[in-house]
Amino acid sequence: MKRRLIWLLLTLCAATSIASAITPVTRLHAYKVEGDAIAHPLAGLSGDAARGASLVQQRHKSLCVLCHAGPFPDPHLQGTIAPDLTGVGARLSAGQLRLRIVNMKRLNPDSIMPVYFEIIADSQEVRVAETWRDRPILTAQEIEDLVAYLQTLR
Numbered sequence: 001m002k003r004r005l006i007w008l009l010l011t012l013c014a015a016t017s018i019a020s021a022i023t024p025v026t027r028l029h030a031y032k033v034e035g036d037a038i039a040h041p042l043a044g045l046s047g048d049a050a051r052g053a054s055l056v057q058q059r060h061k062s063l064c065v066l067c068h069a070g071p072f073p074d075p076h077l078q079g080t081i082a083p084d085l086t087g088v089g090a091r092l093s094a095g096q097l098r099l100r101i102v103n104m105k106r107l108n109p110d111s112i113m114p115v116y117f118e119i120i121a122d123s124q125e126v127r128v129a130e131t132w133r134d135r136p137i138l139t140a141q142e143i144e145d146l147v148a149y150l151q152t153l154r
């Protein structure tokens with residue numbers, strides 16, 4: 001009987017440590033999602049539209065133009081597998097734009113758009129390359145810069 005109890009405890013311990021090992025997502029800065037938007041700027045930062053314009057076009061960093069077309073240079077290098085970002089600042093508010101860049105999967109779990117502002121913990125189930133450990137794809141400042149720029153697309 002005693003041995004059975006020990007096995008039960010051991011199994012419980014193993015199960016809890018596995019469960020914590022596969023919890024993949026850690027929130028960075030606290031932010032509040034209201035409806036389909038994050039109304040307040042991340043970490044209270046203000047964005048710079050010029051930096052955002054340059055970041056959108058950096059295909060190796062932001063990746064945006066791999067999927068999206070828009071009023072950017074080099075139209076022949078822009079993807080067409082996502083909505084065209086022309087006029088997106090008139091269609092969506094700053095808060096709506098922010099949530100879509102932070103984590104589109106909150107609105108559409110099947111979205112192929114990368115989750116730009118979460119940290120995925122390295123685990124046996126999800127291998128994260130060393131360069132990307134403990135950091136999101138974009139910083140809070142970069143996301144605010146993108147929001148500031150996309151708002152100018154009207």
Ligand code: HEC
Pocket residue numbers: 056062063064065066067068081082083084088091097100101104108110111112113114116146150
């Ligand atoms: C791998 C492809 C991919 C990449 C890279 C990507 N997106 Fe998206 N994005 C999508 C798709 C697909 C949608 C349509 C929504 C959905 O997935 O349900 C979308 C939707 C959006 C929307 C909402 C557009 C609308 O009209 O409703 C915005 C804004 C947006 N993306 C901005 C960005 C920005 C900014 C970047 C770069 C930081 C980016 N996306 C990178 C695929 C991508």
